[in-house]
Structure formats: structure tokens, C-alpha cells
Amino acid sequence: MSEVKNKCAAAKAASAKLATLGSAIKDKALFAMADAFESGKESIFEANRIDLASAEKNGIAGAMLKRLTLDDAKVMQMADGVRQIAALRDPVGETIEGYMRPNGMELRKVRVPIGVIGIIYESRPNVTADVAALCIKSGNAVVLRGGSEAINTNLALAKIIQDSITSAGAPENSVQIIETTDREAARELMSMKQYIDCLIPRGGKNLVRTVVETSQIPVIWHLDGNCHVYVHAGADLAMAGDITFNAKVQNPSVCNAAETLLADEQIAGDFLPLISDRLMEAGVELRGCEKTRAIAPDIKEATQEDWKTEKLDLILVIKVVGGVDEAIAHITKYSSNHTDTIVTQDYSAAHQFTGEVDSACVFVNVSTRFSDGYEFGKGAEMGISTQKLHARGPMGIEELTTYKYVVTGSGQLRT
Amino acid sequence: MSEVKNKCAAAKAASAKLATLGSAIKDKALFAMADAFESGKESIFEANRIDLASAEKNGIAGAMLKRLTLDDAKVMQMADGVRQIAALRDPVGETIEGYMRPNGMELRKVRVPIGVIGIIYESRPNVTADVAALCIKSGNAVVLRGGSEAINTNLALAKIIQDSITSAGAPENSVQIIETTDREAARELMSMKQYIDCLIPRGGKNLVRTVVETSQIPVIWHLDGNCHVYVHAGADLAMAGDITFNAKVQNPSVCNAAETLLADEQIAGDFLPLISDRLMEAGVELRGCEKTRAIAPDIKEATQEDWKTEKLDLILVIKVVGGVDEAIAHITKYSSNHTDTIVTQDYSAAHQFTGEVDSACVFVNVSTRFSDGYEFGKGAEMGISTQKLHARGPMGIEELTTYKYVVTGSGQLRT
Numbered sequence: 110m111s112e113v114k115n116k117c118a119a120a121k122a123a124s125a126k127l128a129t130l131g132s133a134i135k136d137k138a139l140f141a142m143a144d145a146f147e148s149g150k151e152s153i154f155e156a157n158r159i160d161l162a163s164a165e166k167n168g169i170a171g172a173m174l175k176r177l178t179l180d181d182a183k184v185m186q187m188a189d190g191v192r193q194i195a196a197l198r199d200p201v202g203e204t205i206e207g208y209m210r211p212n213g214m215e216l217r218k219v220r221v222p223i224g225v226i227g228i229i230y231e232s233r234p235n236v237t238a239d240v241a242a243l244c245i246k247s248g249n250a251v252v253l254r255g256g257s258e259a260i261n262t263n264l265a266l267a268k269i270i271q272d273s274i275t276s277a278g279a280p281e282n283s284v285q286i287i288e289t290t291d292r293e294a295a296r297e298l299m300s301m302k303q304y305i306d307c308l309i310p311r312g313g314k315n316l317v318r319t320v321v322e323t324s325q326i327p328v329i330w331h332l333d334g335n336c337h338v339y340v341h342a343g344a345d346l347a348m349a350g351d352i353t354f355n356a357k358v359q360n361p362s363v364c365n366a367a368e369t370l371l372a373d374e375q376i377a378g379d380f381l382p383l384i385s386d387r388l389m390e391a392g393v394e395l396r397g398c399e400k401t402r403a404i405a406p407d408i409k410e411a412t413q414e415d416w417k418t419e420k421l422d423l424i425l426v427i428k429v430v431g432g433v434d435e436a437i438a439h440i441t442k443y444s445s446n447h448t449d450t451i452v453t454q455d456y457s458a459a460h461q462f463t464g465e466v467d468s469a470c471v472f473v474n475v476s477t478r479f480s481d482g483y484e485f486g487k488g489a490e491m492g493i494s495t496q497k498l499h500a501r502g503p504m505g506i507e508e509l510t511t512y513k514y515v516v517t518g519s520g521q522l523r524t
Numbered sequence: 525m526s527e528v529k530n531k532c533a534a535a536k537a538a539s540a541k542l543a544t545l546g547s548a549i550k551d552k553a554l555f556a557m558a559d560a561f562e563s564g565k566e567s568i569f570e571a572n573r574i575d576l577a578s579a580e581k582n583g584i585a586g587a588m589l590k591r592l593t594l595d596d597a598k599v600m601q602m603a604d605g606v607r608q609i610a611a612l613r614d615p616v617g618e619t620i621e622g623y624m625r626p627n628g629m630e631l632r633k634v635r636v637p638i639g640v641i642g643i644i645y646e647s648r649p650n651v652t653a654d655v656a657a658l659c660i661k662s663g664n665a666v667v668l669r670g671g672s673e674a675i676n677t678n679l680a681l682a683k684i685i686q687d688s689i690t691s692a693g694a695p696e697n698s699v700q701i702i703e704t705t706d707r708e709a710a711r712e713l714m715s716m717k718q719y720i721d722c723l724i725p726r727g728g729k730n731l732v733r734t735v736v737e738t739s740q741i742p743v744i745w746h747l748d749g750n751c752h753v754y755v756h757a758g759a760d761l762a763m764a765g766d767i768t769f770n771a772k773v774q775n776p777s778v779c780n781a782a783e784t785l786l787a788d789e790q791i792a793g794d795f796l797p798l799i800s801d802r803l804m805e806a807g808v809e810l811r812g813c814e815k816t817r818a819i820a821p822d823i824k825e826a827t828q829e830d831w832k833t834e835k836l837d838l839i840l841v842i843k844v845v846g847g848v849d850e851a852i853a854h855i856t857k858y859s860s861n862h863t864d865t866i867v868t869q870d871y872s873a874a875h876q877f878t879g880e881v882d883s884a885c886v887f888v889n890v891s892t893r894f895s896d897g898y899e900f901g902k903g904a905e906m907g908i909s910t911q912k913l914h915a916r917g918p919m920g921i922e923e924l925t926t927y928k929y930v931v932t933g934s935g936q937l938r939t
Contacts, residue, residue: 117570125856129879171835210901223912224882306912327742327913348935355937441540463930464544467639470929475629478938479931486625497638497721497926498742499914511912513887515878516894520763523893 113297116285116427117252117304120225123280124250128222130279132199139195139242139275143188145269146238150184156265157234172362176233177259187235191242194488200507201248202260214518220510222248224306227298228491229254229320232314232428234262239489241270241284249508250283252305254298256312257290264288282449299324309504311492314419329500331492333419334364334447336477339436339462343455344374348474349376350384352452354477361423362494365480368420370427371436376399381405385427391425400429416443429510433458437465444468447495448480469495469502528712531700532667532719535640537713538697539665543637545694547614553692554610554657558603561653572649579673587777591648592674602650606657607904615922616663629933635925637663639721642713643906644669644735646727649677654904656699657683662924665698667720669713671704671727682878683855714739724919726907729834744915746907748834749779749862751892754851754877757790763889765799766790767867768840770891773806776838779908780863780895783835785842786851789815792844796820800842808838814843829859834835848873852880859883862910863895884910884917899938 110118146153157179164174184434203220210216226249230236237253244251255263269284275281287294299308302325309329310320321330338356342348372380381404385395396411408427416439417424430436440449450472451462459473470480480503482490487505494500499507525533539673561568572594579589604834610799618635625631641664645651652668659666670678682701690696702709714723724744725735736745753771755764771782787795796819800810825844830841831854845851855864865876865887885895895918897905904921909915915923 125880125882128882208901210899214894216900221882322740325737329913345935351937357723359938415667422907439617459932463932465540467540467543467636468928470931473789473930474939475931475933475936479936480627484625484938485929488821495534496742498744501926502929511916513883514895514900514917515888516885517874517878517888518890520760520766521890521894522766523774523891524900 111297112289113287113294114301116287117225117298117301118502119171119282120250120252120285121304123282124222124224126280127245127250127283128201128248130248134278135199135245135248136195138245138274139191141273142196142238142242142270143191145190145273146184146191146266146427149269150181153179153262153269155335156261159261160282171260173232177262179262183235187238190232190235190239190489194242194246194292194506197246197488197506200510204398205512212521214516214521217515218512219515220491220512223509223511224253225250225304226509227252227254227301227305227308227326228235229295229298229310229312229316230310231256231316232259234259234266236311237263237266238270239263240491243506243509245274245279245283245488247506249509250280250285252285252298254287254295255290260288260290296323299326302326305476309491313483318368329494329504330496332495333445334493334495335364335369335417335419335443335445336365336367336447336480337371337440337444337449338367338477339370339440339449339451340373340376340380341372341432341433341436341451341453341455341458343458344373344376344452345454346376346380346383349380349452350387352450352474352476353384354387354391356450356478357388357425358423359476359478362421362457364419365477366421367477368418368426369416369443370425371430371439372401373436374429375500377401381427388425391423393425395425395427397427398429401427402428406409433461437462440466440468445495447493448472448477450475450477526712527704528702529710529716531702532640532716534665535665535700536719538695539637539639541695542660542665542698543616543639543663546665549693550614550660550663553660553689553694554606556688557653557657557685558606558610559604560688561599561603561681565596568594568599568677568680568684571676574676575674578818584673588647592677594649594677598650600613602653605650605654605904609657609661609921612661612903612921614661615925618773620927625703629931629936632930633927634930635927638754638924638926640665640667640719641837641924642667642669642716642720642723642741644710644713644723644725644727644731646671646731647674649674650679651726652678652681653685655906658692658904658906658921658924660689660698662838662921664924664939665695665700665918667700667702667713668703669702675703675705682743700715711738714741717741724906744909744919745911747782747910748860749908749910750784750832750834750860751780751782751862751895752784752786752855752859752864753782753892754786754845754855754864754866754875755788755791755795756848756866756868756870758852758873759788759791759867760869761791761795761798763868764795765802767865767889768799769802769806771865771893772803772808772840773838774891774893779834781836782892783833783841784831784858785840786845786854787816787842789844789846792816793819796842798801803840806838808840810840810842812842813844816842819844834860848876852877855881855883860910862908863887863892865890865892884908905919
């Protein structure tokens with residue numbers, strides 16, 4: 110049996126036990142994991158140094174090298190994240206809905222784990238810890254398939270995770286990590302529908318597209334974040350400036366950063382000069398529509414491609430719109446339906462915007478950067494789903510569950 | 525533009541309007557539809573007669589011909605079903621969850637329609653009415669693709685549906701029906717991911733498998749029902765006999781009929797002779813394990829294939845098991861995770877069974893035949909999902925929705 114099949118089958122067997130395991134043992138496993146990350150950090154750093162050395166040899170540098178690097182602070186964060194997940198209420202066993210039918214049958218819709226989660230992800234090793242913790246907490250077994258660039262770090266983390274789980278009395282095969290990092294192994298993983306219930310790709314657009322197109326297992330995808338800030342005519346312009354700046358500049362390389370600013374024509378003349386100076390001082394490249402460039406002529410011309418592309422960089426595209434209807438029409442056409450925000454003090458505009466914009470997260474007077482599992486109070490996240498089935502937006506432990514109907518009666522027969 | 529693409533695009537355009545349409549207009553459309561089925565029944569019968577004539581020419585007979593035939597009673601039922609759906613509470617707009625974060629942001633998880641539903645189904649024309657009504661009620665546009673054998677009936681029903689919707693003021697393109705019934709059109713429909721958010725196959729196993737394997741759109745599948753009745757040692761044997769009989773005989777051709785009886789060895793000697801006589805009198809063919817045949821020697825031998833196959837016929841496979849653990853192990857191995865029931869008066873056995881059996885519907889002292897949208901109080905159903913993501917078990921209007929996060933604040937910025 111291949112490594113992939115072997116490990117998927119082991120995870121499946123563990124999942125049946127994990128599904129009915131009480132919170133006490135699951136939480137004990139998570140606290141043991143957090144402690145072991147801290148006490149075992151030297152073994153993590155040692156493995157991480159091997160990955161960093163190969164990375165440098167392969168010419169990996171900049172942001173990607175930084176994401177790959179673990180230090181004291183990152184390990185502490187990782188451990189804290191796991192403890193926060195442990196502190197959440199166990200979603201398993203919750204009665205989501207319960208009622209009685211006219212014939213006396215009692216129905217309960219009860220939350221249960223999905224079973225086995227597969228995850229295919231890239232570079233950041235802290236994903237290994239987050240994902241393992243979220244899956245254990247929600248009673249799911251997990252098969253991890255990280256990128257080759259972080260394989261040694263991931264294996265060191267997985268060893269600590271597996272030892273902690275076993276020491277706490279949870280099924281030892283609950284967390285599996287695929288050591289073979291070639292494409293063949295990834296392809297084989299995507300075919301394991303008899304063992305894996307749900308596959309989650311987390312990483313770049315190409316990775317996600319490949320998984321969506323190849324997988325025989327249902328996929329919850331996390332595609333791009335082409336997020337919009339719409340500054341309405343009735344906005345508090347100081348607030349609008351702060352939100353636009355925060356949404357673009359605070360961390361431009363993530364999916365919930367803003368890519369497009371829609372400025373209402375009634376305030377564009379006042380607002381655009383102020384915000385464009387502030388953004389350009391922070392190193393942001395601005396590209397605008399014709400009306401924008403009539404107001405601020407030193408802004409470059411935006412191309413058709415600009416409106417639909419996630420930049421993940423210090424670039425902001427600006428369009429002047431005639432009002433709420435045009436703003437919503439633009440978002441409907443170009444948004445990736447991840448997160449879009451309106452800045453306004455006008456009740457009707459806010460109401461129309463939240464009602465009509467069909468995105469996972471629709472905000473009023475809040476930075477798009479809040480579209481995040483931790484910020485939503487979910488402890489951590491599996492990612493931000495941009496699909497509509499099962500989970501939409503930040504995916505936490507609740508989104509790693511399904512339900513079953515438990516129906517009890519006294520001999521009811523169908524007539 | 526092809527017929528399929530054209531209609532999918534029209535449905536997508538209608539879905540945006542339908543998503544924010546109030547209940548009053550949607551319900552008005554449903555009541556108009558129900559009335560028009562009744563007043564327009566002659567045009568339905570006329571179309572149905574054309575389908576029945578071709579069916580007979582093609583040698584279709586028996587149950588399939590019966591399912592295709594519409595009469596006064598069936599049209600009345602169809603109209604009543606639509607009125608029942610109209611009377612349900614609108615799921616759209618419900619706040620599923622709402623809370624405030626430490627920084628003062630208010631989060632609401634709000635139920636919204638999925639968007640455009642595609643459905644590929646076979647023979648029974650009443651599915652056309654049920655599905656259209658469920659989709660409209662839940663604010664979704666729908667693209668219907670029925671089988672060629674019912675095409676004239678389906679077109680007549682769709683005409684009535686479309687006229688009723690338009691007369692009530694709902695978007696006229698909300699319900700689309702594909703007239704081309706060849707495989708090419710089905711294949712094209714399965715590729716329309718830019719327009720269709722969710723594809724539901726409803727019909728035979730081959731149809732479902734083909735859709736699951738071919739579709740580029742997320743699929744909620746409705747596979748086979750290999751359902752079990754486990755009669756525990758602590759069962760009331762009269763109740764156990766009635767439930768077994770009802771689960772097998774009341775309608776053997778549907779997915780929630782029982783296929784396997786698991787009899788606890790402590791009661792098998794008393795129970796099997798009684799129930800086997802009763803079942804055989806009703807024309808049920810029995811096949812059993814060795815221990816079963818030691819008790820009732822005139823029962824045929826069950827093959828390995830029997831344990832895993834949905835019969836949809838008057839055949840019941842019987843196995844004697846040593847207790848709850850063996851019963852659960854058998855179900856875990858062979859069940860299609862649709863519906864499994866235990867008959868017992870013993871608390872611990874019921875508790876263990878409902879906790880450990882990983883099926884969409886797990887019952888205690890209730891016939892498997894209750895696994896049904898109408899019986900669950902959902903008015904009607906899109907089908908019974910046997911997958912774990914998004915919807916599990918009977919799918920009603922709530923399962924045709926997703927959610928979005930509406931977050932409101934006062935200028936919150938991420939730090």
C-alpha cells in the first residue's frame with residue numbers, strides 16, 4: 110500500500126473513535142501540544158534550519174523566506190493559538206434544532222464531526238499547528254500535505270503533535286502527515302474519496318485551481334480576495350480615509366486587503382486628493398479611472414485587468430462611481446465575493462449595500478482586514494471560503510462539522 | 525449562444541433580484557402556481573398523454589410508467605404540496621447567529637439564498653413542481669433538466685410555473701427548463717460553473733454517479749439507501765415486527781425502505797420465525813446468514829453482495845448479530861449512511877447506537893420510512909443527501925440557503 114493510501118486509511122480508522130471522544134481528552138491533547146511546541150522548540154528550529162538552507166539554495170527570498178522562518182515569537186504564537194482553540198466550546202454534540210412531529214416522533218439535528226479532513230497547503234509551517242488543533246477540537250482526523258519547502262519543519266511539528274495526542278489518550282492516528290511531496294502524491298491524495306470526506310486547499314490561486322479541478326473529493330475552496338472599499342457620499346471622510354488606508358496598507362499581502370477603492374462622485378473631489386497623498390507616502394501605487402485622474406492627474410491609468418485582479422501588493426485601483434447602485438454593480442461584476450465594505454453614515458445606503466452585495470463578508474464602517482477567523486472570534490481558521498456551499502467566509506471549528514438527524518419514537522409506522 | 529448557456533445566464537440574472545424579493549411576492553407566486561396546476565390540468569394531461577404514448581412505444585411499463593402518469597389526484601397533490609411550501613416560514617434573512625466582538629464590531633451571520641440551483645432528474649414529473657416551489661420559496665433561481673421520457677409533461681408544467689411567477693411579479697426568468705434532453709446538453713449544464721452554484725442529481729445511481737464524476741459545479745448527491753433495522757435484545761418484539769414490516773413492505777421501491785434486518789442472537793429464535801412468516805406472506809423474498817438459516821431453514825443463503833446492495837424491491841437480507849457492537853460494526857461496513865434504525869427498550873443500547881452510527885438519519889423505535897422531507901416537517905424535499913458537506917439527509921428550503929456575514933462598526937481598524 111502506498112504511503113498516501115496507508116495514512117488516509119489510518120486517519121479514517123482513527124476518525125470513528127475521535128468522533129465520540131469527549132472534550133476533556135481532546136482539550137488535554139491540545140494543551141499538551143501547546144506545551145510541547147514550547148519545550149521542544151529546539152527540535153523545531155533544527156528542522157526549520159534545514160528547510161531554510163534548502164530555500165536559500167533554491168533562491169527563495171523575501172516574503173516567502175520570512176513566512177517559512179520560525180523563531181521564538183512564532184512558536185509562542187503557535188502555542189497560544191492552540192490554547193485558544195482548546196478554550197473554545199466543543200461544537201460536537203450540540204443540538205442545532207429539535208422539535209416534535211404530529212405523530213409524536215422527536216427529531217434532533219445534532220452536530221457531528223465531518224470525519225476525515227484533507228488539507229493541501231503551502232509554505233507557512235504554523236498552518237500545520239492551527240489545522241491539527243482545529244481538526245482535533247472538532248473531532249476530525251486530518252491528513253496534512255504541506256509543501257516541499259517546509260517539509261522538515263512540518264515533520265518536526267507533526268511528530269510533536271502526534272506524541273502529544275497519544276500521551277493525552279486520543280487516537281494516535283488522528284493526525285497524519287504525507288512525507289512524499291511530489292505531485293503524484295498530491296494527485297493520489299485527491300483521489301482518496303473512500304477515506305477523506307472533505308479536501309481544503311490553502312495557498313496560492315494555482316494550487317487552489319488545480320485541487321478544485323482534479324479532486325474527486327468535495328472541496329471547500331479558498332480563492333482570491335478581490336476586496337472593495339466603497340466610500341459613499343454620506344461617509345465620515347476621516348473614517349473613510351482611515352479605513353481605506355488600513356484595508357490597503359496594514360498587510361497588503363493577504364486576501365482580506367483591499368484592492369479597489371470606489372469613491373462616490375459627490376465626495377471624490379474632497380476625498381481623493383487627501384487619501385491619495387497619504388497612500389502614496391506609504392508607498393502605494395495608485396491606478397485610477399478617467400474621473401479619478403481628472404481629480405488627481407498624477408495617478409496612473411487603470412486597465413480593464415486591474416478591476417478584476419487581486420494584487421497582494423501595495424497597489425490600489427480607484428474608480429469614481431455615481432452612487433450606491435453603480436458601486437454595487439461594479440462589485441457584482443468584479444468582486445471575488447470575499448469581503449466588501451461600505452463607509453457611510455447613511456442608513457439606506459448601508460441597508461442596500463448589505464442586502465445586495467453577494468459576498469461572504471459584507472461590512473459597514475469596518476476595515477476589510479477584519480475578515481478573519483481570529484477576528485471573528487473563532488480562535489483560528491482553516492481559511493476563508495469563497496464558495497457558497499457548507500462554509501462561507503472564515504472557517505473555524507463549527508464549519509468542520511456536519512450534522513445527523515437523531516429521531517426517537519415509540520413504534521411509529523409510515524402509512 | 526446555446527440553449528443551455530442562454531438559460532443558465534438568464535437564471536443567474538434573475539437570481540440577483542430573487543435573492544432580495546420579499547416573502548409576500550414569492551408566496552403569491554406559489555399560490556398562483558398551485559391554482560394554475562388545478563385550473564390548467566387539461567393542458568398538463570394532454571402533454572402527459574404524448575409522453576405516455578412514446579413511453580409505451582418504447583416498451584416502458586410497470587412502476588416506471590406509473591411514475592410518469594399524471595391524473596387528477598396527482599395534480600391535486602402537486603398543488604397541495606406547493607401550497608404547503610408557501611405556508612412555510614421564509615428562511616431568507618434569518619439571523620443564524622449574532623454577537624459583538626471586544627472592539628465593538630457587531631457580527632451577524634445572515635441566511636441568504638445559494639443563487640442558482642441546477643437539478644438533473646428522472647421520470648417523475650411532480651419533481652418539477654416540488655423543486656420549482658422549493659427554489660422560489662428559498663429565493664433561488666433554478667435550471668431544470670428532466671428526463672426525455674417526461675419532457676412534454678415537464679414543459680407543460682414549466683409553462684404554468686413561469687406564467688404564475690410572472691403574474692405574481694417575481695422575476696420571469698427564475699425558473700428555466702432545458703428542452704434539449706440529449707447527453708450533450710446535460711454535459712454542458714454540468715460545466716456552467718459561472719452561472720450555477722450547486723448541482724443536484726436526483727434519480728438512479730448511474731445518473732448520480734455520472735453527475736458526481738463529470739460536474740465542475742459543486743454537487744450535493746443523493747446516492748443509494750442501504751438502510752438497516754437492528755432489533756436489539758431489549759426490543760419490544762411486537763413493535764420490532766411492525767417496524768421491520770413497515771420499513772420493508774410499505775413502499776419497497778424507495779431509498780428509505782429497509783434492505784437489511786439485523787436480529788440480536790438473544791431474540792432471533794423467537795423473533796425470526798414470526799417476522800419471516802409475516803414477510804413471506806406479503807411476498808418478500810428472504811435471504812439470510814448461516815445463523816438465520818439455522819433458525820429458519822427455508823430462507824435462502826445471502827451472498828456477500830447482498831449486504832451492500834440496495835434492492836429497491838421486496839427482498840430482505842437477515843443477519844443474526846451478537847449485540848450492539850456487532851450491529852454497529854456491520855452498519856459501519858455496509859450501510860450507505862442514509863438511514864439506520866434500532867428497535868429497543870434499553871437506554872444504553874439506544875444511546876450507543878445513536879452516538880456511533882454515522883448515518884444522515886439514525887432512528888430509535890421508528891420505521892426507516894420516516895426519513896423524508898415531508899415527514900420531517902420540511903414541506904417537501906429536493907432529495908435525501910447522502911454526503912456530509914452542506915446538507916445531510918432530507919433537503920428542504922433551509923438547505924437551499926447559505927449565509928453571509930454582515931459586520932457593522934464605527935470605523936474599526938486592524939492593528
